[in-house]
Amino acid sequence: xxxxxxxxxxxxxxxxxxxxxxxxxxxxxxxxxxxxxxxxxxxxxxxxxxxxxxxxxxxxxxxxxxxxxxxxxxxxxxxxxxxxxxxxxxxxxxxxxxxxxxxxxxxxxxxxxxxxxxxxxxxxxxxxxxxxxxxxxxxxxxxxxxxxxxxxxxxxxxxxxxxxxxxxxxxxxxxxxxxxxxxxxxxxxxxxxxxxxxxxxxxxxxxxxxxxxxxxxxxxxxxxxxxxxxxxxxxxxxxxxxxxxxxxxxxxxxxxxxxxxxxxxxxxxxxxxxxxxxxxxxxxxxxxxxxxxxxxxxxxxxxxxxxxxxxxxxxxxxxxxxxxxxxxxxxxxxxxxxxxxxxxxxxxxxxxxxxxxxxxxxxxxxxxxxxxxxxxxx
Amino acid sequence: xxxxxxxxxxxxxxxxxxxxxxxxxxxxxxxxxxxxxxxxxxxxxxxxxxxxxxxxxxxxxxxxxxxxxxxxxxxxxxxxxxxxxxxxxxxxxxxxxxxxxxxxxxxxxxxxxxxxxxxxxxxxxxxxxxxxxxxxxxxxxxxxxxxxxxxxxxxxxxxxxxxxxxxxxxxxxxxxxxxxxxxxxxxxxxxxxxxxxxxxxxxxxxxxxxxxxxxxxxxxxxxxxxxxxxxxxxxxxxxxxxxxxxxxxxxxxxxxxxxxxxxxxxxxxxxxxxxxxxxxxxxxxxxxxxxxxxxxxxxxxxxxxxxxxxxxxxxxxxxxxxxxxxxxxxxxxxxxxxxxxxxxxxxxxxxxxxxxxxxxxxxxxxxxxxxxxxxxxxxxxxxxxxxxxxxxxxxxxxxxxxxxxxxxxxxxxxxxxxxxxxxxxxxxxxxxxxxxxxxxxxxxxxxxxxxxxxxxxxxxxxxxxxx
Numbered sequence: 044x045x046x047x048x049x050x051x052x053x054x055x056x057x058x059x060x061x062x063x064x065x066x067x068x069x070x071x072x073x074x075x076x077x078x079x080x081x082x083x084x085x086x087x088x089x090x091x092x093x094x095x096x097x098x099x100x101x102x103x104x105x106x107x108x109x110x111x112x113x114x115x116x117x118x119x120x121x122x123x124x125x126x127x128x129x130x131x132x133x134x135x136x137x138x139x140x141x142x143x144x145x146x147x148x149x150x151x152x153x154x155x156x157x158x159x160x161x162x163x164x165x166x167x168x169x170x171x172x173x174x175x176x177x178x179x180x181x182x183x184x185x186x187x188x189x190x191x192x193x194x195x196x197x198x199x200x201x202x203x204x205x206x207x208x209x210x211x212x213x214x215x216x217x218x219x220x221x222x223x224x225x226x227x228x229x230x231x232x233x234x235x236x237x238x239x240x241x242x243x244x245x246x247x248x249x250x251x252x253x254x255x256x257x258x259x260x261x262x263x264x265x266x267x268x269x270x271x272x273x274x275x276x277x278x279x280x281x282x283x284x285x286x287x288x289x290x291x292x293x294x295x296x297x298x299x300x301x302x303x304x305x306x307x308x309x310x311x312x313x314x315x316x317x318x319x320x321x322x323x324x325x326x327x328x329x330x331x332x333x334x335x336x337x338x339x340x341x342x343x344x345x346x347x348x349x350x351x352x353x354x355x356x357x358x359x360x361x362x363x364x365x366x367x368x369x370x371x372x373x374x375x376x377x378x379x380x381x382x383x384x385x386x387x388x389x390x391x392x393x394x395x396x397x398x399x400x401x402x403x404x405x406x407x408x409x410x411x412x413x414x415x416x417x418x419x420x421x
Numbered sequence: 422x423x424x425x426x427x428x429x430x431x432x433x434x435x436x437x438x439x440x441x442x443x444x445x446x447x448x449x450x451x452x453x454x455x456x457x458x459x460x461x462x463x464x465x466x467x468x469x470x471x472x473x474x475x476x477x478x479x480x481x482x483x484x485x486x487x488x489x490x491x492x493x494x495x496x497x498x499x500x501x502x503x504x505x506x507x508x509x510x511x512x513x514x515x516x517x518x519x520x521x522x523x524x525x526x527x528x529x530x531x532x533x534x535x536x537x538x539x540x541x542x543x544x545x546x547x548x549x550x551x552x553x554x555x556x557x558x559x560x561x562x563x564x565x566x567x568x569x570x571x572x573x574x575x576x577x578x579x580x581x582x583x584x585x586x587x588x589x590x591x592x593x594x595x596x597x598x599x600x601x602x603x604x605x606x607x608x609x610x611x612x613x614x615x616x617x618x619x620x621x622x623x624x625x626x627x628x629x630x631x632x633x634x635x636x637x638x639x640x641x642x643x644x645x646x647x648x649x650x651x652x653x654x655x656x657x658x659x660x661x662x663x664x665x666x667x668x669x670x671x672x673x674x675x676x677x678x679x680x681x682x683x684x685x686x687x688x689x690x691x692x693x694x695x696x697x698x699x700x701x702x703x704x705x706x707x708x709x710x711x712x713x714x715x716x717x718x719x720x721x722x723x724x725x726x727x728x729x730x731x732x733x734x735x736x737x738x739x740x741x742x743x744x745x746x747x748x749x750x751x752x753x754x755x756x757x758x759x760x761x762x763x764x765x766x767x768x769x770x771x772x773x774x775x776x777x778x779x780x781x782x783x784x785x786x787x788x789x790x791x792x793x794x795x796x797x798x799x800x801x802x803x804x805x806x807x808x809x810x811x812x813x814x815x816x817x818x819x820x821x822x823x824x825x826x827x828x829x830x831x832x833x834x835x836x837x838x839x840x841x842x843x844x845x846x847x848x849x850x851x852x853x854x855x856x857x858x859x860x861x862x863x864x865x866x867x868x869x870x871x872x873x874x875x876x877x878x879x880x881x882x883x884x885x886x887x888x
Contacts, residue, residue, distance in 0.1 A: 131524030131770065145524075145773035165786065174763035175787045177772070188787035198881055200794055201801040203873030213878065220846050220882050227840055230677075230730060230781045234883040237789045244786065 049329040051402050052284050054273055055151065056266075057176070058310070058336040059291030061130060063349050064356040064385070065342065066303060068117060068372070071098045075342075075375035083299050083344035097372060102307040105315030106360075113366035114318075116420035118357040120373045121394055122387025126338050126353040130294065133337035138178035140392055140411045151285055152181030153410045154399060158284050165244040168285040169276060171269040179287060185237075187244040192252060192272040196245030197238070218242055251279040259320040266290040267313035274320045277330065284403070293336060299348040310334075314360065331361035331421060333398060339385055342375060353384035357394055359420050369418045390415050397421065423451035429836045430455060433726050436835075436888040437674050438462045438717060439506025441739035443807055444814070444833050459717045463544065463710050465505030471498075479750035485530050485621050492529035493758035493768045496536060500738045501747050511709070512539040513734060514673050516768070519554055519586055520776035521563045523769050531559040531624055532769040547666060547707035548657040551587060555649050558610045558624035564774070567609045571634040574602040581774055583656070591685055592661035593641060600638040604647040607633030663702035667695045667712075674716060676728035677780035694721040727838055727887040730780050733764035733792070735888055740796045740880070743834060745807030764791045784886070793881045800834065801877030803869050812872050816859045823851035830875045839884040850878060 066083065070076045071090045090098035091107045099107045109115045123142050127133050139146030155168040162185055170179055170188040179186045189195045197217055198204060204213055221238035224231070255275040261267040269288040276283055290310060295302050314332065321327030335357045340349035354373045373385035380386065393415035396407035402421045408414055423431075428444075431451040435442040439462070442450070450458045461468070476498065477484050483495050500509045516536060523529055535557050542550045554560055555578070561567050564578035579602035583593045611627035638647045643655050656662055668689055672678035675694065679687040689695045697719060698712055705711030716722055731739065737760050741747050747757065761768055765788045771777055784792075799805065803812055811833040815821060821829065827847045831837045839847070851857075854871060858864040879885060 127525075129525060129527045131522070131527065135524055145775075147772050170787070173759070174791075175765070175785070180785070182782065182785075185786050188790075197790055197793055198797055198877065201797045201874075201877045203801045203803060203870050204877060209874065213874070216846050216850060216878060217881055220843050220878075222842065224840065224842050231840070231883055233781050234784060234789070234886060237784055237786055238793075238883065241786050241790045245790075 050282070050284055051404065052277065052286070052330040053398060053402060054270075054277075054286040054330065054332040055178075055288070056270075056310075056314075056332060056334045057287070057289035057291075058293050058334055059130075059134070059289045060294035060336075061133075061338050061340055061351060062293040062306075062336040062355065063295060063299065063303060064336075064339040064354070065349075066299075067100050067103070067307065068093075068119075068356055069098045069100060070096060070372065070375060072096055073375055075377075079343040079375070081344065082346055083349055093368070097368070100303075100307050102304050103311045105311045106358075109315065109318070109360055110366060114360060114362060114364055115366050116359040116364050116418075117368045118359070118389065118394055118418065118420070119368065119370040120354045120385070120388035121335070121357050121370070121391050122338055122354045122389070123391055124387070126381075126384070126387060128338065128351040128353070128384075130337055130351075135177060137335065137337055137391060138176060140395065147177070147180065149176070149178040149180045150395060150410055151178040151287060152184045152186060154403065154405065155179075155186060155285060156181065156184045157405045157410070158403065164282045165240045166247055166276075166281050166283045168287065169248075169273075169283050171272050171286070171288040176287065176289070185240050185244075187241075187248070189248070189272065192248070192275065195248055197241055199245075214242065247281055248276065251275045251281065254279050257320050257323060259316050259323060261316050261320075262309065262312055264309040264313060266309050267316060270313045270317040271320070274317055277321070278324050278326060295340070296345065296348040296350060299344075318360070328362055331359055331364055331398075331402060333394075334358040334360075335391070335394075341383055342380060342385060343383060353381050354387040357391075359398075361421075363421065365420050367420075369420055393417055423448060425832070425836070427451040427455070428832075429726075429838075430723060431458065432835050433723070434458065434462075434717060435506065436735070436739065437510075437722075437729070438713075439510055440500050440735060441742050441835075441888075442506075443743050443745065443810070445810070456718065459714065462507040462717075463714055465508035465544070468504045470505070471503055476750055480754075485623075487529060489523055489529045489767075489769060490755040490758050492533045493761070494754035495533060496768055497734070497738060497758045497761065498747070498750070498754055500734065501741055502749065507713075508540050508543070511543040511713075512536050513732075514670075515539040515543050515550070517673065517732075517771070517776050517779075518669055519560065520771035520774050521557075521559050522771050522773070524772075526559050526563050528559070528562075528624075529769055530621070531562075534623055535559045536769075544710045544713070545708065547662075547702075547709060548653055550709070551582075551653045551657065552650055554586070555582070555605065555608060555653065556626040558626055561608065561610050561626070562624075566605055569602055569606050569608070571603075571606045571632050574599065574606060574634075576602045578602070578605060582652075585681075585774060585776075587653075587656045587665065588659060588661045589665040589681075589684060592659065592665075596639075597641055600640040600647075601652045603634045603636070603638055604640070604652045605649045607631070608649050657707055663699040663707070664695065666702065667698035670698060670712065670716060671695060672779065674713070675722050676725045677730060680778050680780070680782065681775070691721055694719065697721070727884070729888045730783050730886055731888045732777070732779065732783060733761045733766035733788075734768060736764065736792055736796065736886075737761050739888070740799050743807050744799045744802070744805040745810070746799070746805040748806070760791070760795055764788050764795070789886075792886065796880035796885060797877035800880040801873045803873040808873070808876065811876065812869050815857065815872055816865075816868070819859070821857040823848060823855065823857075826851045826857045826871075826875065830872065830879060834876065834879055834885070837879065837884060839879070839882060843882045843884050847875065847878060847882075850875060 089101045092098040159167040165185045221235045261271045273286045336355045339352040339355040341352045370389045392411040397417040399407035428451045431447045565575045566578040569575040580598045607629040611625040614622040701712040701715040
């Protein structure tokens, strides 16, 4: 358990599309890296070295700084056996912790249920983005999903409903239309409860933008916008313990160098602005951010990009994170590769378990479906 | 002039056998008659297909495109614009039953080909459809039948064929699965043709006799040197098969049932209706068209109004069909397809082979907010052609008392029946500004706005979630 008074908070940032770990945490002195990456490589004189073997991508300067300050953990070789190399399948596995069967219950939703068994706070977990990732899906667990914090809520985008003039009255009507009624049946009751929960969530969330001021100027990128939303809701103290958002696409089969450069520039700046923002508000001691991607990419490049691989990498950032590198960077030697890919050597469920037990203080076994090796980054 | 009851019944038929229809279409169809409309729906081949030349002229990148949203949008366009509503609806039924997902197939054009197959065979013989399904490359890949070899069986397809597609659990043994899997050895995908330099080729079915286990098999009490077709023959002749299919048809077309895994312990909500459908199956040797004819003409169907929670596809397409804003090729189709995704139904990518859970399980907090905001946002937009014609329809009636104002709006959206509490709220809203008048410019502007808000409020109601 974290030694903080406030409830622990985790921000999950999903790097959608399979980030190329080899060009993110770069084995810059490896001959195999140079041999396999004749086109899609980062020149040795541009990398940001961590030690004499590994280096950050040059576009990750702000993250490198957090790493140097001891606030960032890098987890090597993460993945699972028989990595399917399909985005959708792999993402499902990350979302449900079910590598063998097709699961439908999300691990974050299970975490949410355990954090708030009575479902009292509909904002216990908040997703920023379009639609609900499967990680957050579980029958009976209310989770709020926000695509735009500015106009989040029921009936917020109807052309004829003037936000100032009509909306309050219309929302009151909505509340009465969804009020409990006797004898209308289980489905109507359930719809009523869900509608009232949504109203409640929107009502509480409304205060977040109103309360917030900051000198930090986030960039005009989707990830910066969502992380600013996370900051605003977090700083409003609404009891949210899990934030979820994603950025991408990291699926760089073609013309990788400029794409990958922009992706990491945007993510690094947004994450760094986010933590600066928390610092400005003297907050963030009870918060960590974790980043994951569904898998890494092929060791050998395809001329302009890279294809689907196996082992990826994960990151954890926060003031109370024990910075450094964890696990072993998978070998690039031809005989050690798994169908041409870095072979995962650390089960992602151990990574989740660490966050669930050591940070959130919950029992990880029922959530990830077993006992897996944990790490010491928190 | 058809009566209001006849129009309401037609609205019900069109929501279930299709994706709903605007008021004028319902009037025309009701004038033509219920039974005649059922026959027309059951014979899509007699009506013109989607004009693909027109569609692909506007969207040249769509044909065979790789991206999931484009393939979803292609289907959504057809659901909206088809002259053959039941052809698309039955394709959606089979897609929900024979759930094949892009999560593994990772090839949306192949899934689009599967949907095309459902359009072609979906109203014919159940047995023939199962054979086509067994030969469908996306299905073969999805359930690993390309890894099902003579001497080294893979049971995935054999198991799901029985458990999820044709019989239901409890009606076969583990040995039956093994024997069926042996019979389907050699049913595989032909070597794929490389894309370059000639463009994309679809996958093809291939029967490899040398990889087929031709030995004797004992399957569900029958013994012989069975091949895949024989297995499907035997399956379609099992008493469990029509019962299983009947329950699926009932759940999709008539009224929400318990979820499939509960079928062993929860009896059907209307056992007589299931028996009627089973009889129709047996009388017609499993002809889907004949079974649906019986279904649509039955009292249990006609009486099951608003007993079914709309799937996201039904909600999105049904709303847009009333609003008329996607008639013909229009920009924004992928956004519509994404709207289905965000509401929880990613077409061509069901969450697993067990498919989506239906009924009230379509609803969670995020999904409900999206459903409400989408439908209210579209139907509350008085600039859209279908909404405009609702406004014009009201205007043609002259000054309208608040109660009539509400009634007319409900009729335009379904006609929709609403609960007492919804109705009193709508009436209260209508009464706030008295009669709906159209005499002066000011009155027209204000009345138009009031209609938009009324339609949005109806679209936001719990009642609108049901078909």
